[in-house]
Amino acid sequence: MSSVMLAATRSATICRADFPAWLTGEKKMAVERWSDGNEVGKRLAAHRLTALLSLDLEGSKNIGAIGAVRTDRSTAFTWRGESGGLRAALAALDEFADGATCLVGHNIIEHDLELLSRHAPDLKMLDLPAIDTLYLSPLAYPENPYHHLVKQYQEPALARVQINDPLLDAELTLELLADVADELKSMDGGLLLAWHALLSTGVTGHAFDHFFQLIRDSVVTPLVEDSIPAITERLAERGCPNQAARIAREALSHPLALTYLLAWLPAAGGNSIIPPYVEKRFEPSALATRLRDAHCGDRRCPWCSERLDAGKALKRWFGFPAFRDHPKSRDGESLQRSIVERHLARSHVLGILPTGTGKSLCYQLPALMRYEATGSLTVVISPLVALMADQVAAMRRERIACATTINGLISMPERAEALAQIRL
Template structure:
């Protein structure tokens, strides 16, 4: 234990209590004699209860209590908060040495001094609201503190409610704001923390985890104020911020959603999926490649992050998006600087990632390429089997956040399996939006060949469908790593700028090859079937399959990467050397 009296320059340090607890407490109590108030970091929830349990007759227990942990989210709502306070579960102090209570006391004094400076720069209506809210129930210490800052006694109910209303004006739903003002006295600190976060909403801020755990009503209030649309025509917030077309224009600059594919009512399915996701529904969206699946989760994610600070976690198998979660990236997520986190399913086993996710409120879970949840996905990426359990464990006793599954193709049994999985694991029902897999801009061709002539046929297709003067690139899918290397080497010998890509290459090499292809430095790339998913390249003009994939579904996924973004005409050629055997009943194509 330790105590510091800066006004008289005295300090008491008890390095080890041992059997002299009574004597140590007496020394600490003597130091507190004559003080105006007791100050500490987590003083109210931790130190005082322990001291009261040890000796309920201590005079320092009668002092007014001021807690810097409680004040910190109010004084520093914008990241990185205070430089001496960790943004962790307990909001503890950042120490240079452990088990040094005197250092902790002096750090607390420094934090308190900086908090006072920050409060003096805060808006008057915020200080008025905080003074009233933090002293609603037996908080004489905070009453004295805010009265000193404001040079005014605790505001009246009418004055405080007016201040809260002014803090919420134009920053939240009009209907919900009126209800929040009416119930503010019962929620106290929770409303105070919600107002603090709202004062910097839309920037790089996140409500501290310990606030969300100790005062869960604060996060719920933010969601009620900004994430639940009302029907009042006079509510400018809801009419503006809950209009999906306006949000589309605000975030992406588009006037409207893609008209195709459309549902039975003629409405764009892309818009329907976005509306469902923004409304908090669980959904499965099936849109052909190039129909804008990524926007279906990006727009709701960005809107949700802006409105509530919540994080959207996207689980994706895409090699193109498996950037290492380095320390600085994890820090950006932890501090609220990121609204979307894209990870492969294997990273759910990462202890460091779990810690980061524990710091954030999860607003939605997205499964990109959701067909990977099916049986073949389990065999290929077994970590998919634990996605549901992880989501359930992260939610704890809270409702499951919205789950959005997206894929380009899914046969009836795959759709059923995805729906059954989430029903069994999470008890949720997915609303299905099925846009089919039809691609009118693709020209499908089967080219007869012989084994010895296959490489020449590949070269000939490149010359015919992607001549030198035409911009764009070609993906050549091969069944094996060795085959992809052989194809690339053959094309290089023919003078074609080509390379190969497969899982056996070092990560940096794969990244270099991929980026070269996206930039247009490579005219062709020979690759395994995983390549191309998530590639942001608008001019893939030609896709060649040198070997038929294992199923029609896989073929449609891969062939659909031909000009999947621009939707311009492109060619999909198959020059197989094996017959196509598929349980779906497709007619075999001979060599």
């Protein structure tokens, strides 16, 4: 009863015939698709993406359930694990895939294809190229920090404990692919050229090359070397032009990291981070640091002389015209400025200042500059609970909303809100 009710929350157009066999108790592997499937197929066909097979497997080491759907058929494939039935199910899935041009999935390259190869390496469908929406979603939606598949059929408050529906997940992946294709189609041609070259180089043997050929209306696969001017231009728009040229020349050394750096840059400086799974796999933040948070050494550089200058950042963030004159460092400079600049140079520093001489700014300003440049998180550990709360409140009065505080005196809802801010 509860399973039926949960599935029914997805859409008013779903009926019992649309549920996978394992929810309804039926044993068949082919079921009717949900009613708006043809509409998704039409949207994809508008981009000349036809005869796609969207696949979702449940399980990490063993396959517990399978859902698959095609854009050129009115039926779908579904199977829930039964003792001894996997071999027959995979054979039927392989038959269902006959005639498909491409496989589609959300994390299909790292998960679903790996599972299929482990359990049935002789499947003909494994010869098909794949489009992985987990690779494409951050390109289309860089402002989103997380790119898990949004499962509308689950109640948000209970999503972690509800059963995944592989058939509906396969359908949702097709919807996501259609959304991504629509979004990318409207984007800057130079950026699409760069992504086409970089993804085709970084992920070989799959359908990203064909996908971008369709999106770009081009039958030519660009070489990374030919896309360097476009890459350099887009990096220089949002970072140091000297570092941009160096990073672009090294594109073949880190094609995927550069792909996601280019995707994230339009959202940089705002309330957005590089998606954690992208960072874990490809580490684009290392390139972001070079581009936006490492001085190139050229005093005439428009980015470094403006964005990486501590005095100008002080004026930009807090409105102060200069650092405090006293106390002074050993070389006669403002000690406050010296500490900030040592922080920015990533040097270890011990600062000892009297009360009332601006100690807090010595960590606040570098933290804000790093956040603006790369979305970096700075953790300040202090025994002064009330002072930390007052500092956060003061920054918010100045419309600086990227700081929060956590301590043992706040309520659980306040703690949850603070942790949510940190994750973003």
